[in-house]
Amino acid sequence: MTKILASVSAAALFAVACAAGTAQETAPPRPVENAAAGPARSADEQTAAAMSSRSDVSRHDAARGAGYRALHLCSGLFESEMSEELVYATLSRSSRASSDLKDAIDRDARTVSVTYLDDMPPRIAVYRDNLGCTQLPIGASIDASENLIPWPADLPTPQLDSENWPMGDMNATADLPAAKSAALEAVLDDAFLDQEGPFKGDTWGVAIILDSKIVAERYEEGYDKHVSARTNSMCKSLSVSLVGVGVQKGLVDINAKAPLSAWRTPGDPRGEITLNDMLHMASGFWTSGPGNPQLDIYGSGAPPVEISALNMMDAEPGTRFVYSGSDTILSTHAVREAANIGDEWISFPHREFMWKLGMTRTAIETDWKNDFLISGQCWSTVRDFGRFGLLYLNDGMWNGERILPEGWSEYVSTPAPAQPRSTLVGGAGYGAQFWLYGEDQGMPVNGYSAAGALGQYAMIVPDKNLVIVRRGLDNGEGISIAEFTAAVIAALETE
Known part of the structure; x- marks a missing residue:
């Protein structure tokens, strides 16, 4: 990014994060008054207390905006290694955020409260080690945080920075021949031109990993290899990985x-749904798109086990693609039910997956009932997703241990039976919680990517033994990850 994108509002970030990934199978719903705000009333009927901080949005919308703000500030300040300036800059400087919403940051308790209405409690987000922040539900006081399972006191975070790559950061890089290196650096130059460059987007971090070594890496000012940022839907690929761990351990059958x-x-009728259906975004649940019920999961503190799991059917399982984060979250919840390990579940992703790869700066945040909101509420670094990509290049093997079932890389990168309609006009295809790219998207070979809103990608290109991690805050035309990948491959083939 040529400058910090401070003009991106919290509401805009939130809405784009929920809607990223594909054109929906149904037309976007017409705007309607939010039911939670109640029927329309005249000015005389509205109390001063209810209106004193309302601005021009409904009460429910105001609550969601405050909740998302509290969550972003909490995660950025206490989980990421961002500066406080960058945390605020990547949230909002809009007049509504500065005048109608009032932040209270408790650095000792590691909580953030955002006041939004005079007649309602503030929205609160609470930090836990290794788990990032959790947003308490609308109307809740800090007492609701007593439901949160604490991180085990006897399970310290591994300190791996001094270990060799990829577990740590030592000896992580490799030099390329001069011509290849110059060509690759020129591609990165173009990527960091942002909207003025050929790939568009607004890039803050890139790592190119060839034959398991980092051959190019660059960051915008304020970011580095240890700064985490919200992944948005890149996180979905972590979900299918945890399901893979569950399959490998004999806990679940997809x-x-x-x-x-x-x-x-x-x-x-929901008894016909399989994990395979949900991982392919084809549960058959009714939804008007990822904004329903995703907006309330991310902004209201609504637990998916209530608002998603008890949803009604709209199609036969496996027959209709609808990009919905609820399918992702419920897939991971199924592993939780099968594992049946009580409070130990809270550290399961770390012990059984992420820490085994050296992903010690990745946090998957939970709801207030301790379910991982793994459809998009994660924070991670460029290098951690580089490690993730290497695991898939190695078909789930890591340091001699099989973490994912044999053939899992092929499973996630095989087109699902039901595809997004965007594939009819050259859009990316869909596998199992990964997006699929190839010649139709402008790449010389096939690849598959973890992908999230605002330009988060971890592209895996098996034929080239290549992983490309690109992180950004795309404000405007998003990056063409296929074109960027094709340019990287061409640079690496320079003689």
């Missing part, structure tokens, strides 16, 4: 029906 206990009542 083809078994009714992976959630809530769906096992005889005759319940």
Whole structure:
């Protein structure tokens, strides 16, 4: 990025994060008054207390905006290694955020409260070690944080920076021949031109990993290899990985029906859903797109086990692609139910997956009932997702241990039975929680990527033994990751 994108509002970041990834199968719903705000009332009927901080949005919208703000500030200040200036700059400087919302940051308790209405409690986000921040539900006081499972006191975060790459950061890089290096640096120059460059977007971090070594790496001012930022839907690829861990351990079968206990009542149509369906974004649940019920999961503190798992059906499982984060979250919840390990679940992703790869600066945040909001509420670094990509290049093997089932890389990168309509006009395809790219998107070979809103990518190109991690805050035309990948491949083939 040529400058910090401080003009990106919290509401805009939130809405784009929910909607990223694909054109929806149904037309966007017409704007309607939010039901939670109640029926329209005249000015005389509205109390001064209810209106004193309302601005021009409904009460529910105001609550969601305050909740998202509290969560971003909490995660940025206490989880990421961002400067405080950068945390605020990547949130908002809009007049509504500065005048209608009032922040209270408790650095000792590591909480953030945002006041939004005079007649309601503030929205609160609470930090826990290794878990980032959790947003308490609308109307909750700090007492609701007593529901949060604490991080185990006897499970310290591994200190791996001094270990060799990829577990740590030592000996991580390799030199390329001069011609290849110059060509690759020129591609990165173009990437960091942002909207003025050929790839568009607004880039803050890139790492190019060839044959398991970093051959190019660059960061915008304020970021570096240890600064984490919100991944948005890149996080979905972590979900399918945790399901893979569950399969490898014999906890779950992706083809078994009714992976959630809530769906096992005889005759319940949801009992036909499989993990395979959900990982392919084809559960059959009703949704008008990722904004329903995703907006309330991310902004209201609504637990997915209530608002998503008990949803109604709209299509036969496996027959219709709808990009919905609820499918992702419920897939991971199915592993939680199957593991049945109580409070130990809170550290399961770390012990059984992330820390085994050296991903010690990645946090998957939870709701207030301790379910991982793994559809997009994660914070991570460029290098951590580089490690993630290397695991998939190695088909789930790491340091001699099989972490994911044999063939899992092929599974996630195989086109799902139901595809997004955007593929009809050259858009990326979909596998299992990964987006698929190839010649139709302008790449010389096939690749598959973890991908999230505002330009978060970890592109895996097996034929080239290549991982490309690109992080950004795209404000305007988003980066063409396929064109960028093609340019990187061409540079690496320079003679």
